[in-house]
Amino acid sequence: MQRFNSYYSLNVFALELDKWDFPEHKHNFYEIIFVEKGTGDHILNDARMPYEAGDVFILRPEDGHYFEIKEFTKFIFLKFNEQLFTEKLAGSKTAKWLETTQTLLQTASTINGNIVKDEVDKIHLHYLFQILLREFSNNCAYSRELLLELFGGVMMLLARAQSTVQFGLECPSNTEIDKLSQILSFTRMHALNPEKMKIDNIASQFNMSPNYISIYVKKHSGQSIQQHIIQTKIKTASQLLKNGRYNINEIALKLGFSDASHFNKIYKKYTGASPKQK
Template sequence: MNRYTLHETFVVHQYSFDKWEAEPHNHNYFEIIFVEKGSGYHTINGIRFRYRKNDIFLLAPEDTHHFEIEKHSGFTHFKFTELLFSSKVNLPDRKYWLQRIEQLLHHPNIIPGDVISHEDDRSIIWDIHNVVMEEFKNEKIYYQEIISNAISTILSIIVRNISDKYSSHNRNVSINDSRIDQILGHIRQNVYDNDLTKISYMANKFNMSQSSISSYFKKATGESIHQYVTKYKMKLVEYRLQNTEFTIAEIAYQLGYTDESHLTKTFKKYFSMSPKQYRKDLAVNK
């Protein structure tokens, strides 16, 4: 087994097996598994999939998995440890890693199995995977920045493929349904930037008037655009309170709130307590 680390925040393991000895198990954080060679079955949360060379799997927190190896297999695991969420670690582009992982975590449409639906994207990801491995092994100047940018790109491509895979999963969607999927996807991908989730911006992007996109969104989702964006942000706030060491002020800044008091006021409406009290209760109940 080979092991490589980037500040222990991002850990790479390489394994080669004739037989998978480990019991079904789960992990606390995200993991990307690259199948370097071999074939067999990969079971995720009780669902069994055949795997082959060049498949790519994503494991989310609390997912349970194990392999059944038919032909000698090699795997590379990209693991994201809890230090990714620690404000004490000065990691290049950590903010973008966190944003991509949150998009995966809160994307309601994750479908188990090989996560890549476009073969050209698969080729790109494997090329980037090879770059990451070479940079780890050689540790040339700027290798940390190169690895960080590479991982952010891999996560972005996976997010795109999961979104596309879900959109094509339901073959009976109408044109109107496809448009609401596009609008929802735009919001999820750009929720960190207030300007890009304004009604005026989205109306222009989707060739609709502001009144038309507002009424269309309300009819399709039962919520206003503002309500949806706010609720989605509250999910992100809750996740960061649970899994990071960011202060309330830092979280407010990251999610585009004018100040901590504005975030606290909004959070109370959804959780009936302040973010500080929410985090305090988490610590008590651990």
Template sequence: MEIRNLYQPFELELLKINNYENREHKNTFFEMVFVLEGEGIQMINNHKLPYASNKLFLIFPQDIHGFEVSSTTSFFFLRFNDSYLKTQPKEWIQKLELIFNNHNHLPGCILKNVSDKALIRALVEGLIRENSNQQFQQQEVIKQLINTIIIIASRNILLIPPTVSDKSKTDYSVQLLSYIHQNIYDPNQLKSERIAKQFNVSPSYISEFFKNHIGQSLQDYITSYKIKLIETKLRYTDMQINEIVYELGFSDSSHLNRLFKKYKGISPSEFKKNIEK
């Protein structure tokens, strides 16, 4: 089964598909899916339920899910990981944790307040417009819209009866990836022996868990996450290569250049020039 990872705090995607079956897969991040138009079937953890326009679905890390599309469908995907939640105020995080831990991990729209469907649709359409236009303070506006959607989803989840389920593997995956995201700037903290000690398990268990539940080796995940950070810094900051080398713990600029070119096909300087063009 395919396992999908997210190498940045959040990601937005608008996808329009027709008569397509999206194979079941697992994520290592949270995902909200809003249906702008279309009909089909949502599948999650061996359960199925029809979907239609103005439905909002919440998918947790390690949930097995997919969609069967029966008519042309426009999906809007809002993906975010634990590192995004950690940037929010402490009280906000605690409230989300309480609410999310009571979710039943079953298919179906999480919007129980009918009036919230129109509100979520307006926010999603606003996100689509904002994301497609390079305007002043674009990222700040996008984050505010994302936070509003998450809060509205949270108050609706409170209306859903909780169920008891075994979330040990899901919780462990979130904790493990959260540790990596928080320590990405300290290479010593990212060694398998150090991570194993932090979680009181053996290094071999860490390696096996990553391959089975994250879909990559530990080192490949760390490298992919660093590449995405480099890309973000080149795109949105004026940092020089030698500054990024120092911040992310590379041995030298040659090491960073080789790695970036291997994953992106071009050097960091070429990537920066393309952005400026």
């Protein structure tokens, strides 16, 4: 499958099309697509879903997609990579924005199709994307700073929309959202500590029973806590493999797998490739 590359931390542009002439492709960046007008189908990872004006889709680098346009469509694209996170957080006193954004991106695939259901949120996002598009073309004072803040606003609106879908019709409280973010952040921080990554110990850290924390995380993220733990370990393993300092046996031990064979099996299940192929 073809891969489209971009080497800018942030890129914003619009396309007006009556026919989608691009092949199915992946990216080396994250992408948020806002449909300003038009209808058709979005084929994402071989799943077909209809789109209409106001819909928003979040794509990860590994997602393959293309569109089939039925009615003349205007798309606004917001493309970015992890370098933007560093720029956005420069001088920040809190990691909450980063935690919320990482949680949004890691769990976005648990919601099929359009992520925004609330009509008012769709209107707000429409305005934000219009401003982003205009400011991205400006060379005026503070345009870059404004872009970063607008980007943060888009991500927070999407995080709220995602949590609303996950929590039901009523918008969840900040306390509930914060607790989920804290739990997932804890697993990322302690990926190399097998003892702390046990569900019993995670539950104890947040004054929950193992059974309740499992139900809580599944309800509010769409995935079980065990899935989050494994995905965090696999992501950490990929980083260690790229680093080259440890062999597969050492990585398996550091991440708490019973042996290298078990690690190889789980790694291939989640990535589609053997760790030896990295």
